[in-house]
Amino acid sequence: MDQLFVGIKTALLSMLGTFMPDWLVTVHSVLISATGIAIFGPLTMMYLTLIERKVVARMQNRLGPNRVGKFGLLQPVADGIKMLTKEDIVPYKADKLLHLLAPITIVVPALMVFAVLPFGRGMIAADLNVGILYFLAVSSTTTISIFIAGWGSHNKFALLGAMRAVAQMVSYEVPMVLSLVPALMIAGSLSTGAIVAAQAERWFAFTPWGFVAFIIFYLCGVAEVNRSPFDLAEAESEIVAGFHTEYSGMKFALFYMAEFMNTFTISALAATIFLGGWHGPFLPSWFWFLLKTYILIFVMIWFRGTLPRLRIDQLMGLAWKFLLPMALVNVVVAGFWYMSSGVIRTFGSIACLVVAFMVLTALNRPYVPEKREYTFAEN
Amino acid sequence: MFYGSGVLRGMLVTLKNMIQSYFCKPEDGGLFTSQYPEKRLPEKERFRNFPFLIYDKEPENLRCVACDICAKECPPKCIYIIRDFDTDGKPLKKPKIFDIDLTVCMNCGICEEACPFDAIYMDHEFEISGRERQGSLLYHKDDLLKSNEHFHKIRPTDAAAIDTRRQEDEAKKQAVKKEPPKPPSTAS
Ligand code: SF4
Numbered sequence: 353m354d355q356l357f358v359g360i361k362t363a364l365l366s367m368l369g370t371f372m373p374d375w376l377v378t379v380h381s382v383l384i385s386a387t388g389i390a391i392f393g394p395l396t397m398m399y400l401t402l403i404e405r406k407v408v409a410r411m412q413n414r415l416g417p418n419r420v421g422k423f424g425l426l427q428p429v430a431d432g433i434k435m436l437t438k439e440d441i442v443p444y445k446a447d448k449l450l451h452l453l454a455p456i457t458i459v460v461p462a463l464m465v466f467a468v469l470p471f472g473r474g475m476i477a478a479d480l481n482v483g484i485l486y487f488l489a490v491s492s493t494t495t496i497s498i499f500i501a502g503w504g505s506h507n508k509f510a511l512l513g514a515m516r517a518v519a520q521m522v523s524y525e526v527p528m529v530l531s532l533v534p535a536l537m538i539a540g541s542l543s544t545g546a547i548v549a550a551q552a553e554r555w556f557a558f559t560p561w562g563f564v565a566f567i568i569f570y571l572c573g574v575a576e577v578n579r580s581p582f583d584l585a586e587a588e589s590e591i592v593a594g595f596h597t598e599y600s601g602m603k604f605a606l607f608y609m610a611e612f613m614n615t616f617t618i619s620a621l622a623a624t625i626f627l628g629g630w631h632g633p634f635l636p637s638w639f640w641f642l643l644k645t646y647i648l649i650f651v652m653i654w655f656r657g658t659l660p661r662l663r664i665d666q667l668m669g670l671a672w673k674f675l676l677p678m679a680l681v682n683v684v685v686a687g688f689w690y691m692s693s694g695v696i697r698t699f700g701s702i703a704c705l706v707v708a709f710m711v712l713t714a715l716n717r718p719y720v721p722e723k724r725e726y727t728f729a730e731n
Numbered sequence: 732m733f734y735g736s737g738v739l740r741g742m743l744v745t746l747k748n749m750i751q752s753y754f755c756k757p758e759d760g761g762l763f764t765s766q767y768p769e770k771r772l773p774e775k776e777r778f779r780n781f782p783f784l785i786y787d788k789e790p791e792n793l794r795c796v797a798c799d800i801c802a803k804e805c806p807p808k809c810i811y812i813i814r815d816f817d818t819d820g821k822p823l824k825k826p827k828i829f830d831i832d833l834t835v836c837m838n839c840g841i842c843e844e845a846c847p848f849d850a851i852y853m854d855h856e857f858e859i860s861g862r863e864r865q866g867s868l869l870y871h872k873d874d875l876l877k878s879n880e881h882f883h884k885i886r887p888t889d890a891a892a893i894d895t896r897r898q899e900d901e902a903k904k905q906a907v908k909k910e911p912p913k914p915p916s917t918a919s
């Protein structure tokens with residue numbers, strides 16, 4: 353069971369190997385992995401929309417979609433057909449080329465990052481030795497696509513949303529990368545495969561620095577994929593739909609697809625780096641990986657069902673004044689952890705982090721003016 | 732409490748709601764939506780939707796006298812009435828055309844309140860969707876006419892009260908007709 357998908361691929365390749373030259377088999381090996389991802393990504397996205405709607409509905413004491421197929425399982429298909437047959441409207445003054453380019457360029461990186469995710473034991477499309485760097489670099493190009501969309505639409509709401517998105521993503525990129533540094537320091541590698549291997553005995557999330565880094569990374573991840581409560585870029589109650597205001601039909605669907613695939617990949621990366629990736633007892637490794645990922649996705653949906661949207665200054669304040677210093681402290685703590693040993697290691701790190709947390713929250717306390725005393729006025 | 736504890740408490744509320752929605756009855760905080768086309772909630776008697784014209788016994792015997800009061804009172808002006816005339820050109824006490832444009836009607840019930848002849852009442856029918864934009868939603872006299880029994884069925888309390896009042900009025904009229912009016916007394 354564990355090697356199910358790997359086995360299928362090897363069997364396919366050996367079948368091809370009987371009549372093909374070696375180089376063609378290599379090409380096919382790449383093609384098979386790529387096809388697998390190209391099917392898995394959109395399929396995940398389709399069913400994530402359903403899961404999200406179902407879960408949020410349950411949190412609001414509703415049933416959610418349940419008409420198309422059993423339990424509404426065909427709802428994503430119906431949505432897809434609707435999206436495909438919808439009229440594609442390009443605003444009169446829009447920049448036609450950029451308007452078309454944005455949804456395409458946003459999906460490509462969202463699919464590309466699937467390549468470095470270790471789905472299970474030996475189930476990684478490309479175990480690059482700079483996997484994490486590749487992931488961060490490729491996924492951060494999303495910002496450009498979002499700005500292209502906002503700029504190309506020639507719409508004030510779209511532009512506002514795009515500017516918010518850029519500000520937010522650039523800010524959150526910093527603590528996000530810094531929160532990954534401790535994990536890279538301890539594992540001593542940038543490759544996702546090696547990081548998972550380093551967590552064989554203990555998941556990183558179960559160490560003091562790992563726990564803090566996991567929380568920081570996860571929060572930044574939520575902000576990075578523009579999901580509630582950090583969804584200022586597409587705040588529907590303020591700026592219509594943000595950067596995709598002027599998109600309809602399939603182009604809109606592509607934005608959605610990118611957003612949900614990013615949700616999946618960010619959760620998957622968090623699970624890989626901090627929750628031990630595919631490690632887990634008894635069940636097949638890919639099952640453990642998907643389970644952890646979906647739990648993290650569930651938490652994102654849970655956020656959406658619970659929290660109201662942040663204000664822009666709160667959002668920036670959280671990134672720059674809280675998460676960033678905390679991530680820096682965390683890097684130091686990870687160094688301390690690496691150098692020391694025994695009881696002092698655990699308690700020293702925990703004490704450092706708790707003190708840092710206390711100090712930062714005290715410094716970040718919002719200024720509340722004192723109650724004014726009126727000397728002459730009647731109460 | 733520490734920074735962020737409010738967020739955690741809020742999240743527990745939604746989680747509780749989600750779990751309850753699977754295991755609890757509506758009274759204890761479970762799902763309370765009903766699946767509409769298959770399951771229907773019982774209609775409330777005071778529910779009001781679109782107006783209908785009432786008739787006693789047979790459709791010719793409708794109560795409306797084409798006085799045009801409801802059409803004047805209707806805020807969005809969606810009632811259109813033409814009085815009927817007999818062959819001599821004498822006006823009759825009934826409408827020839829009585830149209831209500833349900834696309835315009837805003838379900839306010841003012842026509843019901845304004846009518847002095849108990850002729851127009853609010854119905855419970857709400858599944859009136861049609862395939863074209865206007866045609867099927869422009870109700871003519873024949874579509875609007877419904878019997879008093881129907882009124883009794885949907886709004887028993889109101890219907891009974893109105894029927895007794897009408898009977899009393901009728902009895903008074905009969906009494907007045909039987910006794911010729913007394914000559915005005917010259918005394919005092
Ligand atoms: S319910 Fe109101 S809007 Fe509708 S016909 Fe009567 S008066 Fe007009």
Ligand code: SF4
Nearest residue numbers: 795796798799801846
């Ligand atoms: S329904 Fe009533 S108010 Fe309207 S025209 Fe007929 S009698 Fe007059």
